[in-house]
Amino acid sequence: MPTLETIVDAPSELHEALVAEFSEIGFDSFRSEGTALRSYRQHAGDDSKVEIDARVRDVLQRYRVAGRPHHTVHPDRNWNADWEASVRAVSVGRFVIAPDWDLPAEESAGITIRINPKMSFGTGHHESTRLALRLLDHLLAPNDRVLDAGTGTGVLAIAAIKLGAAHAVAIDVDEAVKANFNENSRTNQVAESVTFLSGPVGIAKGREFDLIVANINRAVLLDSLDRFNEILPVGGTLILSGLLRTDQSMMISAASGAGFDPVEQLGEGEWWACGFRKRGNG
Numbered sequence: 001m002p003t004l005e006t007i008v009d010a011p012s013e014l015h016e017a018l019v020a021e022f023s024e025i026g027f028d029s030f031r032s033e034g035t036a037l038r039s040y041r042q043h044a045g046d047d048s049k050v051e052i053d054a055r056v057r058d059v060l061q062r063y064r065v066a067g068r069p070h071h072t073v074h075p076d077r078n079w080n081a082d083w084e085a086s087v088r089a090v091s092v093g094r095f096v097i098a099p100d101w102d103l104p105a106e107e108s109a110g111i112t113i114r115i116n117p118k119m120s121f122g123t124g125h126h127e128s129t130r131l132a133l134r135l136l137d138h139l140l141a142p143n144d145r146v147l148d149a150g151t152g153t154g155v156l157a158i159a160a161i162k163l164g165a166a167h168a169v170a171i172d173v174d175e176a177v178k179a180n181f182n183e184n185s186r187t188n189q190v191a192e193s194v195t196f197l198s199g200p201v202g203i204a205k206g207r208e209f210d211l212i213v214a215n216i217n218r219a220v221l222l223d224s225l226d227r228f229n230e231i232l233p234v235g236g237t238l239i240l241s242g243l244l245r246t247d248q249s250m251m252i253s254a255a256s257g258a259g260f261d262p263v264e265q266l267g268e269g270e271w272w273a274c275g276f277r278k279r280g281n282g
Contacts, residue, residue, distance in 0.1 A: 004043035005072045006056060009035050010065045013217045013242060016150065020174055021059045025052060028176070032126070043073050092130045093137055097155060100187075111162050114187045115153050116180070131266050131273035132156055132215045132241035138264060139237050139275045140165060140211055147171070147231065149201050149214035149224065150242075154181040154194070156213050161190040165211075171197045171204055201227045208233075215241040215273075221251070225258035234280040237263075241273035248272050 006027070010018060015032045019039075022030070027039040043049065049071055056069045089098035094110040104112065136156060140146070142164040148157035151170035160168045168190075170181060175198045185191045197203050201214075201224045212228050214221060221240050228238055238260055243251055245267055252262055252274065260276035267273075 002043040003074045004041050004049060004052070005074055006039045006041075006052070007070045007072075008037050008039075008056065008060060008065065009067050010037055010060070010063070011035060013244060014063055014065065016152075016217055016242070017220070018059065018063065018065075021063075022056070023174060023176060025055050025059075049073070090130075092133045095133055095137070095159060097133075111159070113155060113158050113162065115155050115158075115184055116187070127268040127271035128215050128242045128273065129155065131268055131271060132213055132239060133159055134266055135239045135241070135264060135273055135275045136160060136211075136213055137163060139239065144210040144237075145169075145208055147204055147207075147209045147212045149204075149212060150216040150220070151181060151196070152177055152215075154184045154196075156215065157181075157194050158185060158188045158190055160211075160213070161193045162188070165193075168194045169197060169204060169207060169209070170194060171199060171201065173198070173200055201231075204231060207231070209236065211237040211239070213239040213241075217242050218244075218247050218251070222254055225255060225260070229259045229278065232278045234278055236278045238276040238278065239273065240276070241271075243272050243274075244270055245272045246270075248274075 012035055015037050018037055019030050022039045027041040029040040031038040053069060053071060089096055089104055096104050096110050096112045097115055098104060098112060099116050100114060136159055140160060140163050143166040146160040146165045146168040148168055148170040151157055151172045154170055157168040157170040178196055178198060181196050185194050209231055212232060232238060255276050259278055261279050262274050263277050264275040
């Protein structure tokens with residue numbers, strides 16, 4: 001069938017939330033380019049396009065995104081394959097994040113993580129993923145039990161295991177990423193050390209963790225701080241990414257109110273991430 005491409009211009013920190021919303025409308029492939037979010041689905045006719053336009057506009061209004069969506073119908077084409085082929089290996093500190101079609105030479109590789117993205121977030125090309133990886137490398141202790149909140153491709157959970165974590169639980173509200181997560185965990189030979197759960201942060205309550213890494217967006221992170229506090233013990237580590245430099249003061253203040261003190265901050269371009277420790281009552 002022909003493909004409907006819908007482009008919206010929105011702050012990049014909202015893209016993950018918009019992807020979740022647009023998935024409910026039938027879009028199954030996505031591409032984020034700066035502030036432009038491109039979404040793709042099969043095109044069932046002009047009547048369907050009118051309905052989809054109305055639903056997309058409703059989502060944008062709820063997220064207070066100005067501007068109109070732009071729709072283009074393309075002849076039959078495998079957009080997912082085109083996008084995958086454009087992904088290349090990227091170095092992040094000691095890590096090399098690479099798809100199977102661009103694996104580095106063994107002698108030049110650091111800690112290689114093989115990620116075949118299938119349109120999920122977490123290829124290492126976005127600043128927020130790179131910042132989270134660097135903080136994970138700095139703050140994870142051997143045998144830590146890790147929660148990866150908003151896992152996408154699973155890159156952070158896989159990185160945690162390769163750094164020496166005892167086990168990682170990965171959660172995501174998008175059930176569609178499960179197959180990609182499982183494929184990537186098997187490819188990296190960590191499948192026995194990771195568990196995928198579909199749902200919000202609260203689904204992990206009752207499990208024990210030493211470190212939580214969450215690369216999501218500001219709204220979800222703010223809403224999740226109290227839940228992170230419930231899950232982590234005193235002295236536990238919380239890594240927050242998916243934030244802009246302009247969020248720094250507000251997020252540190254909010255995290256402090258939820259019982260967390262900053263221990264390390266990193267920035268890249270307009271993006272910012274921070275590692276926290278949960279403090280005791282004293």
